[in-house]
Amino acid sequence: MPPRINAERLWQRLEALATITDPALPYTRRSFSALHADSRAQLKAWFEEAGLTTGLDTAANLIGRRDGREAGLRPLMAGSHSDTVPNGGRFDGIAGVLTALEAAHSLADAGHVLRHPLDVVDFLAEEPSEYGMSCVGSRIQGGRLGRNGLNLTNTEGETLADGIRRMGGDPDRLTEAVRKAGSVAAYVELHIEQGPVLESGGIAVGVVTGIVGITRYAVTVEGRADHAGNTPMDMRQDALTAAASLVLKAEEEAWDLNHTTGFFVGTVGQLVVEPNAANVVPGRVRLTVEFRSSSNAARQSFIASLQQFADEVAAETGVRIAFERLSDAAPAVCSETVRGAIRDACATTGVACIDMASGAGHDAMHVANAGPMGMIFIPCRGGRSHCPEEWVEPKDLAAGAAVLLETVLTLDSRLD
Numbered sequence: 001m002p003p004r005i006n007a008e009r010l011w012q013r014l015e016a017l018a019t020i021t022d023p024a025l026p027y028t029r030r031s032f033s034a035l036h037a038d039s040r041a042q043l044k045a046w047f048e049e050a051g052l053t054t055g056l057d058t059a060a061n062l063i064g065r066r067d068g069r070e071a072g073l074r075p076l077m078a079g080s081h082s083d084t085v086p087n088g089g090r091f092d093g094i095a096g097v098l099t100a101l102e103a104a105h106s107l108a109d110a111g112h113v114l115r116h117p118l119d120v121v122d123f124l125a126e127e128p129s130e131y132g133m134s135c136v137g138s139r140i141q142g143g144r145l146g147r148n149g150l151n152l153t154n155t156e157g158e159t160l161a162d163g164i165r166r167m168g169g170d171p172d173r174l175t176e177a178v179r180k181a182g183s184v185a186a187y188v189e190l191h192i193e194q195g196p197v198l199e200s201g202g203i204a205v206g207v208v209t210g211i212v213g214i215t216r217y218a219v220t221v222e223g224r225a226d227h228a229g230n231t232p233m234d235m236r237q238d239a240l241t242a243a244a245s246l247v248l249k250a251e252e253e254a255w256d257l258n259h260t261t262g263f264f265v266g267t268v269g270q271l272v273v274e275p276n277a278a279n280v281v282p283g284r285v286r287l288t289v290e291f292r293s294s295s296n297a298a299r300q301s302f303i304a305s306l307q308q309f310a311d312e313v314a315a316e317t318g319v320r321i322a323f324e325r326l327s328d329a330a331p332a333v334c335s336e337t338v339r340g341a342i343r344d345a346c347a348t349t350g351v352a353c354i355d356m357a358s359g360a361g362h363d364a365m366h367v368a369n370a371g372p373m374g375m376i377f378i379p380c381r382g383g384r385s386h387c388p389e390e391w392v393e394p395k396d397l398a399a400g401a402a403v404l405l406e407t408v409l410t411l412d413s414r415l416d
């Protein structure tokens with residue numbers, strides 16, 4: 001009998017994990033917390049129930065392996081994360097871990113042995129952790145922790161190195177957790193979309209084309225703080241009105257690039273006005289500009305246009321505008337091989353799919369270092385995520401799990 005996912009078991013596990021939360025702030029399972037350790041103990045028990053050989057790597061990623069039948073083949077990987085943001089949801093991350101587990105469990109139930117080994121992974125700390133770093137476990141696997149990563153501290157002064165040790169890893173031997181380029185046959189991650197596109201289109205699966213690159217700038221507009229009564233309109237250097245025109249320009253530019261490239265978002269999410277008083281002309285404004293696209297050219301064009309516009313505003317109004325780049329994360333492109341396998345899996349299981357970019361970062365972008373990577377998005381109600389209202393219909397989770405299982409089977413037959 002071909003392997004089939006057990007939708008009821010999958011849903012029961014999801015409900016059981018949702019009970020492992022800070023009771024005062026559902027749903028909260030912060031990485032490195034005692035609750036997170038509890039949820040991992042539960043996951044480990046389930047991994048073992050599914051016949052997986054289970055343990056932690058030195059980065060404290062929880063990994064369950066199902067052996068393959070052909071010697072020398074690199075592992076297929078599937079997974080996501082089980083930590084949450086504070087007051088988060090029941091599906092973000094955990095849906096990917098539990099569907100990967102369900103795929104492995106259904107293989108065991110059917111006595112189906114893949115050619116490749118299959119690793120089911122719960123990555124450590126995907127959400128921004130108390131140490132100020134996100135994607136800790138997958139970053140380490142991708143060899144991207146950086147020299148000072150282990151010295152980051154949380155508010156209690158504990159270093160990330162000690163946090164990893166507390167979670168069962170070994171920070172002195174982190175290189176053992178690194179998956180070198182070419183060491184993974186393929187990685188597939190199922191995740192909720194965290195946006196409204198699939199639900200509004202009535203589509204079961206998004207085949208992710210790539211995870212966007214994210215660039216952030218701090219922009220400082222220096223004008224002059226003056227008396228709001230005695231400074232005539234034509235003699236002001238109002239930093240806020242200049243900043244406001246930049247905000248609108250950023251939006252206009254993002255719209256244009258969204259039309260021409262298919263996916264582009266730009267956001268001014270933070271604005272600090274000084275002195276921020278009703279009767280003073282604003283003297284100084286600091287704002288952040290964040291923009292996301294899988295096209296490096298589009299991100300460059302966006303900031304170039306904004307800087308050129310800022311020069312014009314400065315010349316016109318007398319304010320000074322300075323740009324400082326805060327961060328710039330490269331996009332991760334999903335492999336055509338994995339995307340093709342997901343599309344074929346959707347056809348086999350009879351669900352509709354569309355291509356879409358991921359506007360959010362995921363563990364998958366770091367695993368992309370080690371081998372071909374792809375992602376399966378499933379719809380969530382109203383596009384809501386990172387909040388207690390986050391919801392996925394059981395039928396959509398089951399359909400996603402079936403597509404994930406079929407994708408694994410397809411990749412297993414196609415890859416060496």
Ligand SMILES: [Zn+2]
Nearest residue numbers: 092093126191
């Ligand atoms: Zn997530």
